[in-house]
Amino acid sequence: MTDHPKISMARRRWLQRSALGVAGAFGTGSLVNLLSATRPAFAADYKALVCVFLYGGNDGLNMVVPSDATRHGQYSAVRAGLALPRGSLVELTGSDYGLHPAMTALAPAWAAGQLAPVFNVGPLVQPLTKAQFRALPDSSPSLPDSLFSHSDQQILWETGTGDALTRTGWGGRAADALATANPVISVGGNGRFGLSALQGPLVLPGPGATFGANGLQPSDLQWAPNAARKAALDALYAPTAVDALDSDLAGSYARQQRDAFAVSARLGTIVAAQPGGGSTAIDAGFAPVIASGRVSGGLAQQLYQVAKLIEANATVQGSRQIFFAQLGGFDTHGNQVVGGDPLSGDHARLMKSLADALAAFNAAMNNLGMGSQVTTFTQSDFGRTFKPNNSLGTDHAWGNHHLVMGGAVRGNATYGSYPTLALGGPDDVGQDSWELQGRWIPTTSVDQYAATLLKWFDATDGQLDTVLPNLANFGSARNLGFV
Template identity: 25%
Template sequence: MTPHSTRRSFLKSSLAGGLGAGLTLPNLNLLGKKQLAAAAPEDQILIVFQLRGGNDAWNNLFPAKHSTFRAARSQLAIPVSKAIQLKANSDLYLHPALAPLKKRFDAGEVAMLPGVGYPNPNYSHFRSLDIVAAFDPKAATAYRGWLAEYLKHGYTGSYAIPAIDFESRLNRMFVGRPVPTFTKPSAFKFRFDPATPVDDQVEAALLESNAKVLRAGAGAELDFTTKAVASAPADANLIQATGANWSPKSSLWPSANRRDRHVTRYLQYCARYIISGLKTQVYLFSLGGFDTHANQVANGSPEQGNHADLLGAMAQGIDAFFDELKRAGQEKRAVVYVCSEFGRRAGENANLGSDHGAAGISYLVGPQVKGGVHSPYPDWSKVSKPYNRANIQYTVDFRSVYATIIEKYWKVDHSKVLGQKFPLLGLF
């Protein structure tokens, strides 16, 4: 549904033009009266923060003094004097732009997963996004999404809008489940096109009546569409109305550049809905720009540049988000999960950048998380020349991260969602 779809154009495009799994509408009852529940939002809220392009893990958390690391990254490696030591006597250091995460790490609120990946990695952005969405390294396309599978087989709540996707099109992780998808709440609208105002009620009743008829013999795809059609207007009203008068504390939030403002916008939307009582359990948004083949760092100042700006926007935004929730006493209800489709090569290229690689890094942030480094740090002594082609092998499967979120955070048997068992991690 486009931001200003009409009933006629929407039905024509979705019912006559094919039923795609990427339909961006929620599953609600159109004619049922919708109000904010009086109870507090559901616990165990997850915000998925996707770093698009392939985040360079070895410019996040790195063995700053390791001879192979410094040889492989003579232009990219941040000087020890400007990096942040993770802990006393640790060989690992953080990018200085991640200082806000270091503060929360020290408080026991950041779980780090260096070396996250999967067997036989794919280096195409499109295939890799499908793979991590469908939790299947053999996936040729995202025929299902892990979050959609959770909503279908694991979600135990009864709230009408269990998830929201803050993107222009449905994220692959939600493939198979109607989810409200928009980049701005005020633009998420569904309008009828009546000749008179009275016709609004007639068209609404007709829309629901037609949906009921179609549902009587619906297959999976048709059922997906009719549920979405029937719910669209009421969902749009609820999403726009919830927290419409809420205001963030602007001094908490980063705004120095466009990346800061992008992250701030979507984390403020999450804060708005959580604080204002929308009982949605899963939120997702993404930040692009992590495909850093060139000019990843400033020449001669590797602690500055493009990647530093991206990491700073991510870290400052997450820090501000939890500070905002804390003002409302809601900080213990949410976890932010930071992920990317893959990592980068061990060594730099000739353009002050790094190329697509296997293992990456993920973070989980929040008071409910057990802080620490929860995966074996990759062994740089095994990295050999040519460094720009050398790969860092994964040390933890991304599906174990999903399984742990589902089982330890959401308290659901992960095999019912993922279809098989994976080793669980001590993240919660």
Template identity: 45%
Template sequence: MDRRGFLRSGAAALAAHGADAARLAALGGGMLALPAAEAAGGYRALVAVMLYGGNDGLNTIVPLDSRYTAYQGVRGSLALLNTADSARRRGPIVRLGDGGWGLHPRLEALKPWYDTDQLAFLHNVGPLARPTTRADYAAWRSLADPERLPEALFSHSDQQKLWQNGVARTEGSSIRATGWGGRAAERITASSFSFAGNSRFGAGASGNALNLPGPGANLRGTLSAWAPTSTWTPTRRISDALVGMNAAPSSDPLFTTLARLRTGAFAAVDRLGDILLATPSRAVSAYAAIDAAFTASYRTAEAATATAYSYSLGRQLYQVAKMIASRATVGGGRHIYFVQMGGFDTHGDQLSAHAELLSELGIALAAFMKSMKTLALHKSVTAFTLSDFGRTFKPNSSGGTDHAWGNSQLILGGAANGGAHYGSFPELALGGANDVGINTWEYQGRWIPTTSVDQYGATLLRWLGAGEADLAAVFPNLSRFATADLGFMSA
């Protein structure tokens, strides 16, 4: 067979069964560590939860001290309330700790984790080229200087890239199309996985995160030509021939690349197939605690409940939970996971839309942490949120909010120094010290971040096991900021 024929046969095998085969192609090129003993210090995993569209952090976590009056005054009809409504779109605010802070009512499922010091908040974080004040922004915003301000502020696609890149500018940067999760995985030899398709976050210089499907997916059925356990002679002969072609020596880089991709896909299917296939309805005993957590009912509205497994994010985290529970089979002592949910671009009808989104987020995270706690893995796993940007403090005329900059993020896990708040919550004043607006018509409450994505990521990666040289390589602008450890993670 000539090279073109071989490549055509390989492409046909990998293209079998349509979309499922695309996953297998990704399997072969992913950053998947070989089975190995857990790293020194025990197993650890980071779970990045990307909230596409720009979550409204100002209605996610609300100060209930003297600042609440300012919050109510500007937010108007979007302000969360201490009084109840049957749909629980505005109230009652879920009071935390001593009552100085409150959660959106649809995040009620997360309150127990804050009360037990396993949920922390990082305020006013976002992409920064360097520490930036309002005066700096006024002087720099017309310069288009990448050394001063991040590129394309307030743009969804650009800010999503910067959050996942971990730099304030990608044009002309050595970072380019890689993400801070992918770069970190390569530096500390961690395994990187995505249950949300391809992402910038998991891209490294030599490979991408391993893209995996949702619950119930039969990976072994996606490569019809590979059937090592088949008892039917014709099928076994085809399968053996495919394996033989992969093993054949060749000096041609096209042949060797295709063989590497196929071999990696075969190995991943063999190791992960049973883990990914399991669902609550299959009642696999090894995942009983995970099934129970993800099928438990949580309150949404006063007369309605939902389970984590009924949501897309819940099913993604269900897969993550099984992978973590089966970490000895998955291999490696350090894992990085990426999951996502969309819909956070709430320009209109925000009260209704945001309530539904936060139900999904809160219930999914609560179920995930419940499963980790039951398995005694909660101190080994940290989940954290990312999002394009915050949203304007001042509502728009459509009952929504518009694109902003700095935002609040959640950090959840037994290793978090929770029950606490980190960073600097913005001054809730239009045209105040944190507002990018220079002219009065620009006073919308688009907060200039006081903490950078670099600092946020570095604090998480240090806990995962990255050293100072690793952090400097992953976040080349980290040295511009006063501290690389924000304190929200334990040792």
């Protein structure tokens, strides 16, 4: 029987608009990759990169602090009420630095040689001295776009370029260049980091959440109305039904919906697993952040999800995987400390959340015997001013310090150049008295930072140049050697 024209047209319009629902979690092409039947299962040379983005601009100057008497004195003289006491720092034995005292959970990773700070990293188009920076107009193509702006600098970090109009992220471009089995898997929302010209990231919810269409999970289908609804959708998206519409757009959406149902059925159990219902090795690693059978803390929940997906690689599939997680709240213009106590306040709380989550994840990877196959790294909008403001906070800056963690990391060492701790010094963009805030010009570019990670990920030099278009501007300094 032929459909009535009005019914057929309504059905066609509905299909053409059906980018919502389950398929909304996937970018174009993502599901095709995830469902490839020819892809190998777990590979012995499996490697994963895990990006942790600290939204708002982390105060790296209070995350990694010089512990030698001379530089700690310089630091304390300017930081004043925000300065962390030298004796309170988490000692990074063998170096002249210490971590924020709220980051004690990372001490074992440093002791095991699995943690390394990388100093003064930020978006650059090319190497840049203070004299060059001062001589260039703000609109110069030799400068990154819109310095000190949250949204623009987040884009530059996520895209690995100096152009805030770049549409694709360096994680997404790397996934394309390396032909990874899956797109970037994000447990931290739909950011630009995982977007490529071919596909978007696969965005997953936290532990215990439903991945897929509400009411259409396997347990839901025991109720007859839900089973009938699922059968109707299957019929609606069936290839024969869609082919009859003779619409490429409708066919594309229908295929995406079919594939989304299949992927959610395959990954749904992994996504939903809570502590006590899955891996004892992962639960043991995350034990310090598990309370009442639940993982506490947003970042810890995200990394728990990543840990489950890494362990279930035979189901997720592929020998290379890039993950994205995030923690927000770092725009600490005020109340960075409370009551003049630098060991309390918003930043101390954030540092503890970050350290506890990273330490739990690293312990879980070691428990799984996969510590050397997983490298975790931080990114953030920018650093913050060396000089505090009048609200017990700090303002937007540029270069920042970051952490890299994992069994393959060449730890017990620091990388990059720590800035000269002087307002108006060689690393400060400021020169005149009114602009002396301590905004460091990066001495390591995002390109070099990313290239070092991707070289460990087995990217070729040609692939690195494709993924990171400004990398060639930094000459032979392509690999910082921290992994």
